[in-house]
Amino acid sequence: MREYKGKIRLVVKHYPYKYRDFSHIAAEAAIAANDQGKFWEMHHLLLKKSPQLDRGSLIKYAKETNLDIKAFTESLDKMKHSAIIERDKKLAIDMDLYNTPTLFINGRKVIGNRPYEYLKKIIEEELKNAKK
Amino acid sequence: MKKNFLIIFFILFTAPYSFADERRYNVPIHDSPASGSANAPVTIIEFLDYQ
Numbered sequence: 001m002r003e004y005k006g007k008i009r010l011v012v013k014h015y016p017y018k019y020r021d022f023s024h025i026a027a028e029a030a031i032a033a034n035d036q037g038k039f040w041e042m043h044h045l046l047l048k049k050s051p052q053l054d055r056g057s058l059i060k061y062a063k064e065t066n067l068d069i070k071a072f073t074e075s076l077d078k079m080k081h082s083a084i085i086e087r088d089k090k091l092a093i094d095m096d097l098y099n100t101p102t103l104f105i106n107g108r109k110v111i112g113n114r115p116y117e118y119l120k121k122i123i124e125e126e127l128k129n130a131k132k
Numbered sequence: 133m134k135k136n137f138l139i140i141f142f143i144l145f146t147a148p149y150s151f152a153d154e155r156r157y158n159v160p161i162h163d164s165p166a167s168g169s170a171n172a173p174v175t176i177i178e179f180l181d182y183q
Contacts, residue, residue, distance in 0.1 A: 016181055034165050101178050105175075106156065106174055
């Protein structure tokens with residue numbers, strides 16, 4: 001991302017796997033952090049600490065991210081953002097996505113974790129296309 | 133004449149396969165968290181699972 005500062009916009013959508021215990025609640029945590037303007041801090045922390053994503057751990061991460069804990073915990077316990085998560089999930093299902101992460105680079109689908117060089121190639125192609 | 137016809141037929145038949153990788157999906161962004169400028173030439177939408 002840093003290499004292409006100003007040229008890339010990154011959008012995160014959640015596709016929690018239904019058979020994993022903490023996928024949904026971790027997504028709730030991320031969006032709860034977004035409410036408080038700290039999405040990226042929480043997002044990176046969740047990726048780093050995965051799979052330690054139980055409720056207790058999430059609250060710990062919220063403290064590390066300096067969030068309003070009361071608001072955060074309430075958001076989690078009430079599953080406040082289920083609608084957003086379900087919307088993203090439905091989008092993924094409608095597009096037959098079966099793996100995470102799945103990226104869409106200017107709409108071009110890239111499935112699974114790919115080496116940086118591969119992503120860079122596509123990004124470079126898109127930047128060239130954009131200049132036309 | 134027939135040879136030209138065969139060449140054209142071949143190209144038409146294989147064209148969809150050569151363009152397969154280039155199919156673009158129109159994924160709505162909604163209000164999903166985003167970083168970077170909305171005017172950026174490249175938009176990456178990532179579907180992920182934290183676990």
